[in-house]
Amino acid sequence: xxxxxxxxxxxxxxxxxxxxxxxxxxxxxxxxxxxxxxxxxxxxxxxxxxxxxxxxxxxxxxxxxxxxxxxxxxxxxxxxxxxxxxxxxxxxxxxxxxxxxxxxxxxxxxxxxxxxxxxxxxxxxxxxxxxxxxxxxxxxxxxxxxxxxxxxxxxxxxxxxxxxxxxxxxxxxxxxxxxxxxxxxxxxxxxxxxxxxxxxxxxxxxxxxxxxxxxxxxxxxxxxxxxx
Numbered sequence: 001x002x003x004x005x006x007x008x009x010x011x012x013x014x015x016x017x018x019x020x021x022x023x024x025x026x027x028x029x030x031x032x033x034x035x036x037x038x039x040x041x042x043x044x045x046x047x048x049x050x051x052x053x054x055x056x057x058x059x060x061x062x063x064x065x066x067x068x069x070x071x072x073x074x075x076x077x078x079x080x081x082x083x084x085x086x087x088x089x090x091x092x093x094x095x096x097x098x099x100x101x102x103x104x105x106x107x108x109x110x111x112x113x114x115x116x117x118x119x120x121x122x123x124x125x126x127x128x129x130x131x132x133x134x135x136x137x138x139x140x141x142x143x144x145x146x147x148x149x150x151x152x153x154x155x156x157x158x159x160x161x162x163x164x165x166x167x168x169x170x171x172x173x174x175x176x177x178x179x180x181x182x183x184x185x186x187x188x189x190x191x192x193x194x195x196x197x198x199x200x201x202x203x204x205x206x207x208x209x210x211x212x213x214x215x216x217x218x219x220x221x222x223x224x225x226x227x228x
Contacts, residue, residue: 012044016133061115079201
């Protein structure tokens, strides 16, 4: 879709949040020794995937030395290892490994976006920064007309998706859903929202999120798309 491509070009040039601009550029300049030979992306991250997708995955934000380095969402860090291995297992990705933006990875019937497009300091965006990025998510929701299942990775992504729906005057359940792993809500037009703990090292290394728990989310999404 031409409109989605144009939107991503706009996102990559975004400078709305001075704190995030300064942080992403500082990280690119002060590279970790293991990435000394990398040319960091150091810009806002565009979304990635099939514009006709029925599965939409909403993340939090790029990792400082992950997406901010590689130029692709969930690529170059351990969270991405979990995401793409699981997507591949359920037929949504062409490979279980995503290493950089030019590695030939393709998503099938899936599209990855995020609440924020720049790496925030300490992975903690401000409320104002989340609001600045929201129009991009809203526009994507308008353009991705085939989506039938949404997987929100983490509470910030979960809240960002519901807030975007509210801004679009789309149905948001009342009372508003509480975030919980595998929380599933059927929304208007047959769309289903599924929540998941974020596959951050804080969650995966402590056992709060296990591979089986994470796979159960995408198993549920797959069942939604199959009409079960």
